[in-house]
Amino acid sequence: MPVANAYAVRNPTDKLSPYSFERREPGPKDVQIDILYCGVCHSDLHQVRDEWGGSKYPMVPGHEIVGKVVKTGPAVTKFKLGDLAAVGVMIDSCRKCRNCNNYVENYCDEGITGTYNAIERDGKTLAQGGYSTTIVTDERYVFSLSPRLDLAGAAPLLCAGITTYSPLRFAGVKSGTKVGIIGLGGLGHMGVKFAASFGAEVTMISTSPSKEKDARKLGAHNFLLQTDKGQMKKYDSYFDVLLNTISAPHDYAKYLNLLGYEGKMMIVGLPSVDPKVEPFALLKNRRSITGSMIGGTKETQEMLDYCAEHNIISEVEVIPMQQINEAYERMEKNDVRYRFVIDLASLKN
Ligand code: NAP
Numbered sequence: 001m002p003v004a005n006a007y008a009v010r011n012p013t014d015k016l017s018p019y020s021f022e023r024r025e026p027g028p029k030d031v032q033i034d035i036l037y038c039g040v041c042h043s044d045l046h047q048v049r050d051e052w053g054g055s056k057y058p059m060v061p062g063h064e065i066v067g068k069v070v071k072t073g074p075a076v077t078k079f080k081l082g083d084l085a086a087v088g089v090m091i092d093s094c095r096k097c098r099n100c101n102n103y104v105e106n107y108c109d110e111g112i113t114g115t116y117n118a119i120e121r122d123g124k125t126l127a128q129g130g131y132s133t134t135i136v137t138d139e140r141y142v143f144s145l146s147p148r149l150d151l152a153g154a155a156p157l158l159c160a161g162i163t164t165y166s167p168l169r170f171a172g173v174k175s176g177t178k179v180g181i182i183g184l185g186g187l188g189h190m191g192v193k194f195a196a197s198f199g200a201e202v203t204m205i206s207t208s209p210s211k212e213k214d215a216r217k218l219g220a221h222n223f224l225l226q227t228d229k230g231q232m233k234k235y236d237s238y239f240d241v242l243l244n245t246i247s248a249p250h251d252y253a254k255y256l257n258l259l260g261y262e263g264k265m266m267i268v269g270l271p272s273v274d275p276k277v278e279p280f281a282l283l284k285n286r287r288s289i290t291g292s293m294i295g296g297t298k299e300t301q302e303m304l305d306y307c308a309e310h311n312i313i314s315e316v317e318v319i320p321m322q323q324i325n326e327a328y329e330r331m332e333k334n335d336v337r338y339r340f341v342i343d344l345a346s347l348k349n
């Protein structure tokens, strides 16, 4: 059985430290990937710290995985040895409900099987993520990656990328749509890139004045410092679409007031405390709040192909595995520009 070298936590207050475990031998439809890079998502931190409840340990986080195919089962059709391949937030689903049949497995009636912090559908194996040297996954949940994309920069597309691409597409963002992206972190910076590439008028809504220059470089046309009441007032009832990526506890009303007639706030950020919603802020302009969770297999491949065509990747700081605890501390302090990506070569040999 393939052995994975990894970093894991054993409890919510633990630091990540070396860990090794066995992956299953690839089954008929499985692909074994030698992991080259894995992005560091704020969801990793929420789950490591058990901020959503029910975390399972030992936990090897990581769901922004890119690498090379090193073994394929006999029934695999999409991949051959040496191909670039990627795995995101989901490694399985029921494969028979209406949503699975429509390739929106992210909304499977039975719930997805997460890449880590989940029990696989055999009912016993604890799924382990991409802070590891190798992974074995059914090819349905594995994506093709163009060699045109920088690999480290492409890793975050598997979560930060699809999680922002999907709601912006669902909201019908196109040329002239007034879009506000709330929070310039891993998700937010991809949201700015996608919204700008779809032709929208993009406003970065941030708590960090120091990020204005970067926001504009990423494609934002305007920068709204949300701690400045005067600036917030200027954008009252202005936006068609808001993409809320905030990871920390906050209230929705302040942002709802920025939405114009029939404007929508798409929620992707998952703070540990439920945000307060004020009905009056919702009623005005017939506003709505919509949630969105990653994307299905079909749309994830479409997003990766779109990125290859338009040369869209994430802005990354590549780190060796051994620096992951410092990276978490920096993420907690809102000091990420704009995604950490682990180079798994640091765990080989
Ligand atoms: P991140 O890189 O840490 O970025 C979060 C951003 O939120 C920060 O850069 C900051 O932007 C803003 N922020 C932080 N504290 C804030 C506060 N108190 N008030 C207002 N804004 C604040 O995190 P990420 O990896 O992008 O993840 C963002 C959230 O999305 C997390 O909760 C994560 O779990 C969730 N997520 C959801 C999905 C999904 O499928 N829906 C997928 C992946 C992640 P500024 O400095 O610009 O203010």
Ligand code: ZN
Pocket (backbone or CB within 6 Å): 041, 042, 043, 044, 063, 089, 159, 160
């Ligand atoms: Zn994620």
Ligand code: ZN
Pocket (backbone or CB within 6 Å): 093, 094, 095, 096, 097, 098, 099, 100, 101, 105, 107, 108, 109, 110, 111
């Ligand atoms: Zn299903």
